Amino acid sequence: MEMPKPDDGVIARRREIATALREIVPGEGVIVDEDALRPYESDGLTAYKTLPLIVVLPETTEQVSQVLRYCHENAIKVVPRGAGTSLSGGALPLADGIILGLGKFKKILEIDYDNRCAVVQPGVTNLGITDAVRDDGFYYAPDPSSQIACTIGGNIAENSGGVHCLKYGLTTNNVLGLEIVMMDGEVVRIGGKHLDSEGYDMLGLLTGSEGLLGVVTEVTVRLLRAPETARAVLVGFPSNEAAGECVAGVIGAGIIPGGMEMMDKPAIAAAEAFVEAGYPLDVEALLIVELDGPEVEVDYLIDRVEGIAKANGAISIRVSNSEEERARFWAGRKAAFPAIGRISPDYYCMDGTIPRSQLPKVLTRMTELSNEFGLRVANVFHAGDGNLHPLILYDANEPGELEKAEEFGAEILKLCVEVGGVLTGEHGVGVEKRDLMGTMFTEDDLNQQQRVKCVFDPDSLLNPGKVFPELHRCAELGRVHIKRGEMRFPDLPRF
């Protein structure tokens, strides 16, 4: 994976740039000292590291606007950053670019229960929103496992999901409004407390745009009232196929659970060893199905899910009977990543989505690949929506193992696309999957996407080197290659 070649001219102007930025953001907000830059050198995809030119931490939209305008005028690249938990290298710095950190945008600006929304700054953590409204019985629905740390600005950029998104939607389904600053410094407000867009859905376009279109400086999110109760069923199966059939059976019966997560044998073993959640170890696959709502509803649905599980050959079924027990069922799943981290020096987390019916085929092929590459793999799976997280175990200190893990990962993602799925379900393309975009998209597809980039950032200064394998100049992309001629479709029905 190669990043665009850094511009030595810009690097040489580092001091001058820092001075200019200090005029916009006074005090501690401009970081140039190497030790202080170090914490910003990578995000959650720690295999890649680059020291940024400068880190700037503005506190107001006006400062963000001035910083961007300055960078625009001086052709300096900018990488926005929230908490730096991206798993795809979206916030990976550029040696000739500044990191624009939104860490100081930490205020919850307004909680508006009557309109069922909250207005927050982008540096507020995902869980911070729910914490602010929990006592009043409300919550913000999308719940990435990283929710203690990751910011709502980062969630917007990545269109993050969580275990509850099957029923409650992804970030994009739970956002009402944004304030963004474009690369030229212009501030644009999109949406608000109302629904839908008057014209093109810029809100939907910006969500999931990986920090390439604009810097988010304010977010209005939907708040939901928390369900009265939730209970979980823990079901063990003798095979991955049986577990997959059970998932199909639940949805086929018209039930959309609050969460429906699957783990394979290696993931179960690692999680159980780590948190002692009480998972059965004699099963090939484990399913956690959570039902939420009024007690009568939850009881009614639990009965039905139990019935479906039995019909699909479940060999162990446990239903949570207390909040504590429900939390224990989840503890293993939620700690799956660190649990893997304990049994292997390093792990590489993948994020493809597949049509769920293809799960057995994909897992079988993955086992073959695991043998070919000589690397172990464990799987956790957002089973309801087909989003698969294979965790590849490797040791970065062994020469060549990282490269092998990456190759293995790329093979898995290609497999996902091959069976009708996609490269990424929630972690984003970033730098990680950038060079695989061609397996899913044609050149025309990618060119059309880049034309969208050109709408917002024609000089490609905002987070360049991410998402697109090849950067074309906007002027070139804008050209129309069509010549005037005679009607070229003689066989077309005409009336």
Next chain:
Amino acid sequence: MSTLLKPETVDHVRDVVAWAAAEETPLELVGSGSKRSMGRPGNAAHTLDMSAFSGISLYEAEELVLSAGAGTPIAGIYAALQEQQQELAFEPPDYGPLLGLPEGAGTLGGVLAANLAGPRRIKAGAARDHFLGFTAVSGRGELFKSGGRVVKNVTGYDLCKVMAGSWGTLGAMMQVTVKVLPAAEKLRTVLVFGCDAVQGVAALTQALQTPYEVSAAAWVPQTVAAHSNVGYVRESGASVAAIRIEGPGPSVEYRCATLRDQLAPFGATEELHGHNSAAFWREIRDVRPFAEPGDTRVVWKLSVPPQSGAKLATALAAVVDGEFYVDWGGGLIWLAVPEAGTGGNEAVRAAVAESGGHATLIRAPAELRSAVPVFQPQDPGLARLSQRLKEGFDPRGILNPGRMYPGV
């Protein structure tokens, strides 16, 4: 000379659009033509009829996905979904009768291109939230796609979002994939009688703040209630606030009973069962109160912050001599204005400018739709982005040009 072009293959579409781009001659895109009288009137010499792209190519109920030609009649989609007890959760409205056309027309592509949504918008989202993937030909005559056939996908920009609600101005869609969901086992509606608009929305708000997953919340004045086909509503002699509850049987009964208790202070309550509920919400969804034969009033759709809805609508109706009802818990106002002058354009725009949100002219004679903006005018920054986005997809401005905004 005006021609109707009806491509049957991807290559046809590509050829037609490339030709139109070369000639710089605009095309009017249509599915079944059911929404032709919505938007700014155009003067395209040629019509690009996409109805040949019809038929369901993939439907996997247990994976919650359906792919079909964009020109597939929506009625056919409903029929297929019904067989599996599934639905389009965003409840696409049928504006046929409102626009003086038959019921049940329209195509899947049209529903998506107009980003329609019914009363369940507040819980399940709009067409945009269920639109997973498409193939289309851009105004450059190039075939492109976005999204996929899985419900969870963040690979590349989410171009489904901009295609939804683009009214055919960005590309000619051929294949589309949508998320489908199970239909609820049971359906009931709690009615609260006799509140004025502000009190009615207060009742809806209280219901929406409970954990009971209200799937629709509307308020209709007595004048509107009196025309309902549902006896309980028509004969109530009062305004009606209505709250829909859906889900498994025992849960629906429990939630309705609790809500009736909680909302009793607002007025007398009643409960509609399945059949009546379905009929009532269809009327709300399809704007039937303003769709009676002979009703020629201008109809506006306003999307505003829910709490502003009732006050804004009451004041606005007084100024323009209009009649209104409220959906989306106060966030959606349907306003009918006597057909004279500008159809209340100035007052509507001023009210929305103050509350935030947007207003769209849904039914009006072509002259009025040319004379006043149909879609909410945008701030200069956003307007420039819209313009540039259009250029990115359709640099020669040949696909439904001007349907949304001049020059877009």
